[in-house]
Amino acid sequence: MISIPNTIEGAFVLSIIDFLLSFFIISGIGVILALLPLVNRFWKIDEAKLRRGGH
């Protein structure tokens, strides 16, 4: 496994990779959230029924 060196350069490399990867991954979450409303076309939850059946 390639490890991050315990140096200032290592800190820069770690930070840059982490920052960019965070953007990429959170964009992925954004895409999933943008697609989430599509489920409403296929299925609907009867909220009133859920509330009635709740404890």
Next chain:
Amino acid sequence: MIDQLSAFSKILLGQTGLGHFWWGNLLMIIVGTGMVFLAIVKRFEPFLLLGIGFSCIVVNIPGSDLILPGGLFHYAQQGVALLIVPPLIFLGVGAMTDFGPMIASPKLVLLGAGAHLGIFVALILAKMIGFSITESGAIGIIGGADGPMAIFVTMKLAPHLLPQVSVAAYSYMALMPMIQPPVMRLLTTKAERQISMGKIREVSRLEKVLFPIVIASLVNLFFPPVAPLVTMLMLGNLLRESLVVGHLAETAGGSVLGVMTLILTTAIGSTMRADTFLTVQTLEIVGLGLIAFVFGTGSGVVTAKIMNLFLKEKINPLIGSAGIASVPIAARVSHIVAHQENPKNYLIYHAMGPNLAGVFGTAISGGILLALLGMK
């Protein structure tokens, strides 16, 4: 006779804490009193500062046995160190939180990553002043403004820094209403601060039920190092959104969260003993934490301004700073600053989107840090 009385007095004095009292204790008692003052008089996050401040005062009175094995503060510290308390805090937070604003505004989740530049600025600066790379990672995560996540990552990367990191993270979270507004105003024009945002779409129950299941699955698949926290957050949220276990959701978001907050704040405050806490290293970490919060706030605002270059419907850049996490404090600060500029502007719901995304942003950053530094 006088000799006997003198010896007797010395023994008595030795049994009290007075003989061991030094200026460091006095300083920390003043710090703790300041926190209690801010909590009660200024109403600055009393849920955090009251417990931290009070236990800080108590443990700096020499002779207090509460932090020794057998004392309750000791067991509170164990609950934090063994990573039992942070996931249970997240369970309660999930049960209290409506993720609707985040689900309704997918584009705003980018602010949850944008507002985390502070993590990396602090990380690099910590390395520059001589901390190891793992210690620097733990210090950097203060900038994620997410207490349980800061504790979790620190326990994996540099457990010996837990007192300093947790105190810095929670203190700055509580002080966000003081730290953030000047940075937000500095980086925005009056016109930008007055931008009103349109109504957010309504999120269906089905989406709200699917959200925690999808996110928990993804996090466990891609970020196992931070999965325990996010999984509990999502479990709490599922309890809430399913509507079928109202009692469990209320218990998780009420009693469980209350008890865990009490344990966490006393545990953190009780680590602030003068003899171990008053070091140059602590000052460095506290300073770096402040830098992390300032840069995180600033980078969130700047990210929102960059997004505005591409968006038809402009967003108020003040909601960018909410991406730093610290739910719901940062969202409230965004709302208050915008409301001061334009009394008709109610940004709280809009700011909650990036604010909640910030929780995931911190988890992702922390997960990547742990993975890149070879921690499990």
